[in-house]
Amino acid sequence: MALLDVRDLSIRYEPKQRPAVDAVDQLSFSIDEGEFVGLIGESGSGKTTVGMAVLRLLQRPGRISGGSITFDGTDIAHLSQDELRKYRWREISTVFQSSMNALNPVTRVEAQFADVIQCHTQLRGGEVTERIRTLFDMVLIDPKFMTAFPHELSGGMRQRINLALALAIGPRFVVLDEPTTGLDVVVQHSILENVRRLQAELGFAVLFISHDLGTVLDLSDRTMVMYAGKLAEEQATRQLLRDPLHPYTKGLLGSYGDPRAETVRITYVPGRPPDLAHRPDGCAFAARCPERIDRCAEIEPARTEAGEGLVACHVAAIQRGADGSGIEVGPPIRTFAGPQFVKSAAASAEAARGLPLVTVDDVSKTYVRRQGLRAVRTEAVSGANFVLHRGGVTALVGQSGSGKSTLARMITGVDAPTAGRITFHGSDGDQVVARMRGRRLRSYRGSVQMVFQDPYSALNPTKTLGATLARPLINFQQLHGSKLRERVIELLETVALSPGERFVNRYPHELSGGQRQRVVIARALAVEPELIVADEPISSLDVSIRAEVLELFDKLVHERNVGILYITHDLLSARMLCDEVVVLNEGKVVEQGPALDVIRSPQDDCTRLLLDAIPNPFAAARS
């Protein structure tokens, strides 16, 4: 019998002001003792809601509206909070998404272990401390941090401690809900290695919820793909990689390219998930599906066994002979037949021959911090040299704290270097960035624009898109009236939000993440910049729409001849967009060159570390 058996689980959100939404609709799955199961889904697919329901932590207005959750033979879906207590932590524990907030900020870490240990076991006093010490050893953290407060620890350490906390009572089942989202790739990699090792040693079962395809496929025995509150597909991970059944799964897999290939192709899924308050008839994915047939828009596909997996798709069912209707659909294809983004090494070599746009010449930045009478010097950047080209994309790659952002601040003129110089070869002659003042600086600010990591907080939620885009036009180009409106619409069209008239009066919350990021880019384009500095512009976006933003950047480079400085910790995305790569480590440029060369034959240990950290589920499938 399975350890956890979820049958026909439905979860309904009933907010007072808005119509009720079935966030999860008749979902069934099971997890065996010691099994590692992944649950992939994009934002809004209901994956976290499923996790919360299994933990019985759903909060109003959400509630379980149907089905059962059977844990070890008992249906826990309808137990009272008091009855649940004997399952909590002893049997089922969890690691939450935001490592920042999962620990009580005002008490020492030790106390947060002690309360749960004393609550569920007979251990007292010195034995408790001993247990905590063991747990810290398990996650490779020095036990001296037991007495620390959460804010004194780094994000990676906090998440390791959360992992240790989850294992405190030796549970049989752990829900990991996006445990490494927001952490550096290298840190993420080492934490997940730690999870994998502990899981093998201790044998607990895991439900690993994440939007990050790579990590899920890398770790899980079995993978479930969720779309619009339902399971689209479920298969053993190896099999899923080899032979994906659902077109949506193919789309997700297609958003992963092989960075070492001469030409990288990634696909993306156009459109956005349906509004669950008005669930469409038929298959929820039909509107975005390149393989759809007439039936998809009318009849909702049932979950059918196809080969070794389960899939909810008419086409896949027919192709695998699980449906006897005899409709002609052609043989199964492995890839997603949707729009594609292609980047070839040859085109990159072309771009690298472009005219220099910014020259960074032996630049250093030392921050001096006063501590009482002592001055503490921190070398954020030391002796950096590189060139950004017009009509090319250069990636600045490094772990957090490697000085990427400091360099970006100096290039945009927000900070001045302590030594060396940054020269901007703009359309009105060469200028040293740090020496610009007054009007010159103002016009420079116009030629250099930023695109931020989080499109959700980079847009003012109370302003329409029109107002957001009009602001820089009024400030820098003194446009007004109908001219202003025309230009705003033109900008929206440029970033493929068309027809522009329809988007002018919309608010950011009405858009998807990818669309929002495009608005941010449109705002950057408003002043016709010569250089765009993009700080992790796709890392907070869902995988299936990343490529669409990459494509937009690529188009800008080719059509407008702008230069892009792309800041990231992820070499994979750097390869997809960039022509050249500059790798930073502890403030120093350790390696630079054409993107493909750096990735194929890394010279520096730091580059290798970054490369190894990229989850590579395909390596296993190919071998």
Place this chain on the structure above:
Amino acid sequence: MRYFARKIGFFVLTLWAVVTLNFLIPRLQPGDPAELMVQNLAGKNAQLNRAQVEAMRDLLGAPSGSLFSQYWSYLGQLAHGDLGISYTYFPYTVAEVIGKAFWWTVILVGAVQLLSFAIGILLGAFAAWRRNSRFDTSVTVISTFVGTLQPFWIALLLIYGLGYGLGWFPTAGGYEASTPGFNGAFLYDALSHAFLPALTLMIVTPIGWILGMRNTMIMNLGEDYIRLARAKGLPDRMIALRYAARNALLPSVAGFALALGGILGGTILVESVFDYPGLGRLMGEAVGIKDYPLLQGLMLLTAVATLVANLIADLLYGVLDPRARRAAA
């Protein structure tokens, strides 16, 4: 430790600034109080008599010498607790007059504040924990309604109802027939006189704490560490107290320390309505009769009290919130 040393350093610096301002401001004002008083005594249009003015100056102990030497002797006097002589209560010194009123106010308002804080925090936390329950709704609605009422108006209602109507409590003064001192009769007398002002304040003051605590706690209940505490299967009491209330308390504690600083000046109206022999009434009087030395003394006292309260708030915050220690150090 750095954090605490720093905060104390700031306190000493601001204290000095306050004392100095208290010295300078009256001296920057135009006009001569002695001339003004003589003029008042003699009548509006009378010719000023130089000798009278000089005599008045001597009587008031008006300072002479350079500004700096005045400042020096002012600091010396302050160090000995000498705040000058009150005009209205002549020949009592300001220190004596304030000293008499001081304890009346501190005991009444101090007790009321402590009690209101405790009640407010408990009610607020409980309302938040049982959010949208009948208890929560009634607490919120009643608090919001009472919060719109003026304390002196409530005071008048109470005087009318419990004082004149039912005659249960005296309506004015601090004590009646008994001799002040530590004896049963006086304590009973003083308590029964303090009851109505205390009740008035008790109706009004907890409201801020209730609403404040309820709102912060509701916000805190949405945090991940609360959800994690639930997932840990900890008893509800522990989650409510150690996780939710403990975090929600932080802003209130800072507010409370500041409110303690406001004790000395904040109850003028209520004390006046009840003719209660405390600092509030004294301040009302001093303003009315232009008793400058007394007013200056009271101002200094209020300022110092606020500073001390601020210091306590900072130190307490440092103890309660480990994050503050590092951020400010």
